[in-house]
Amino acid sequence: MTSVPTPIPSRTQFVLEGIKHRILTGQLSPGRPLVETELAAQYGVSKTPVREALKTLAGTGLVVMSQYKGVTVRMVDADMAREIYDVRLLLEPEALRRSVRRRAVLDAACDALDRADAATDTAERSLANREFHRALYLPCGNPLLGRMLDEVRDQAALVSAVAWAADPSWAAEAAEHREILRLARLGDADGAASALHDHIASFLHRAFPGTRQEEGRR
Known part of the structure; x- marks a missing residue:
């Protein structure tokens, strides 16, 4: 041939x-x-x-x-970050809630955390961070919901890259990730979803402090 x-x-x-x-x-x-x-x-x-x-x-x-x-x-500013993270706040916790209720196996999320801990540069850490979040929402049982979140993950990673360059917050985020996964593995769907919501919102507030008040009005 x-x-x-x-x-x-x-x-x-x-x-x-x-x-x-x-x-x-x-x-x-x-x-x-x-x-x-x-x-x-x-x-x-x-x-x-x-x-x-x-x-x-x-x-x-x-x-x-x-x-x-x-x-x-693309330039990153507070308006762009707010748009992207607003979508994540609306969809990602609900996707995780559904993943937990479906008793999804979250080994991939655990592996991603280990890779993040072992990362030697920002590139490895960023990739592991993205894979952690994806491992939580992908087993939600709704392929369309998963694809919608996939569509914003690159833009969210761009926001993260800019924020990390100005103020590295990997240690705090790693602790939050482990708490989210702990609750998910316990089968606490609402607790895991709430922790994930707080995690996403707190990152946005740390990176762009001016977004706190506007989000509070929604």
Whole structure:
């Protein structure tokens, strides 16, 4: 059987994951221009997969495409953070509540916590943090709910990367994660959901203190 050439989508995925990793670890800071020719040279590809990767990243909210300014990494401010975390506060605790009530196995969440503890850099810690939260909501029994939360996880990670760069709070968050998982494993669906809500809200308040009053009015 003749070999099949590597399709363009695989090169696009390679570039996509590379750019995303650099954005979510702060190597490409908010507002940074993303020039197709430069990225193509860095990744050893033509401009086509770079262009397609940037379009995908724009669709996920990590980059902004402008007719006049070109493509830039999305800026993070209190309004953007509030929008993303408002969605998480509405959906993620409920998803966890359902996961617990379905008696979902949460071993993946425990593994993610261990990886976060062993992380040697921000990139590893960020990835483990994302996987922890996903392991809690994915077994909720509603695939649409899981996909909706998947859609905002990259933007939430961008907010986290910016906040951690200004004020690392990993130790506090790790303790909160363990308490959430402890309650979930005890079968306390409401307690775990409440702890997760407080965890998400407290991070937003620490990173963007001005959001506290507005959220309190909702």
